[in-house]
Amino acid sequence: MNTTLLISTYNWPKALELVLMSVERQKKLPTEVVIADDGSTEETKKLIESYQENFPVKIRHIWHEDKGFTKTVILNKALKTITSDYVIQIDGDIILHSNFIKDHIANAKKGTYLFGSRISITEPYSKKALEKKQIKFYWFGSGLLRRTRAIYLPFYNTFTKSKHKNSSKLRGCNMSYWLKDAININGYNEDYIGWGYEDFDFAQRLINAGVAAKRIKHAAIQFHIYHKEAPKGDTDKGNKILSKTIQEQISVCKNGIKKL
Template identity: 50%
Template sequence: MNVNIALIITTYNWVEALELVLMSIKQQKVLPFEVLIADDGSTEDTKQLIEKIKQDFPVPLYHIWHEDEGFRKTRILNLAISKTKSDYIIQLDGDCIVHKYFVSDHLRGIEKNTYLYGSRVNIQEVFLKTLFGEKKINFSLFTKGIKKRGRNIHLPFLGKVLYGKQNTLSKKLRGCNLSYWKSDFISINGYNEDMTGWGREDSELVARLINKGVKGKRLKFMAIIYHIWHKESSKHKLNINDAIQEKAIKNKSVWCENGINKYIRV
């Protein structure tokens, strides 16, 4: 399908991980049209890394930043997506290295009125010294230091046979491996910025997409990412975000009031 793809990468103060992620994007078999770093308030180190890497990066690389006022992933994603020139969004976290067919697998799965989501292989804590020391971005089924290695099998045909569309919210869904049409995102007013702090911001977004009639499709045995181990984020606002999500599901909401529209010039 001939469509412009924006790869949106969220990050916060972890340049070592972000460097590996950007290195893995450079080796993609199909490159995105543009890459935007959605930076939730990192210090100068992140800006310096991006300025260095963009000098020989194969596609336009943009740094979208706002001040650090705590976990505001919803706001920085809305702000970044409002600035894209692309029709289709692939979302990724800055601690997730991508398989060389990551972008092409999402591209292969694109359909109208459909969002896509994949799973992740986990890189273990004991492997981090080797990972960063060797700047490792390629992993086989037998690489040491990874778990959930069955997810590291790349067989797109098998995935298509086993998994079809669905109109329910999957527990397998992760915002670090998610894609959708920008027009569908804007039609529900994007992320709900009332949700601050870690948790449920991605699934609440998808719940409203489903309520709008957009169906999901799981990318099994394709669109593989490798999540780098880190300490868990604080979950002190999870109960609040849970309540916002449950309200959206119960009321079959297709719109949030505090969303992306404030950044879009009509």
């Protein structure tokens, strides 16, 4: 099974470097890495180019001009270029446990998408990690919030079942899905401008299309570097779109990878 690690990023090369460092130490590597860049400056481009030279797998950089928060647009542009069977999606401020890719692949199942949780690194410890380029964290160590999520018990997921129901626990920074399923729902809905709801809409349309959801716990572990939360976009508009998606059981958005 070919896999793509899809990383969304915007103007935080110091964090992205830690992400790429954590990808290098994966016990099972993806087939390729695709960085969906929502308009970062030259500094991010130079960082990516420096890693492309000796990285163990191919890194592709998909970039467009900065026009504000248009994550849905750049993700769709990236999805259009992917030919792998399976996509594992994270954000550019996420440090991966060494078994992260391995765990997503081990739990992948046709007709199902996966989502996991994240462990937040405190603000002072995040600063320290960025300064020292630290990518190893332990559940019993300092600087972690909700640390029990970092206890590694991968067998736990053999007893959990998938559900045809969306979850408030879903995070777009830790999810994976079959490329075919993402294409079938026309990718991300580009009517969402600004941060918020776009991941829930994507997941809900997968469910509406008959794809089940499975939450991974104590595996596919990741650590979130602290930053101030970006202001949300048009929440009223986002609420209306998501509500319509749920109520009318919409599976294919009109303003997605293809403009319908």
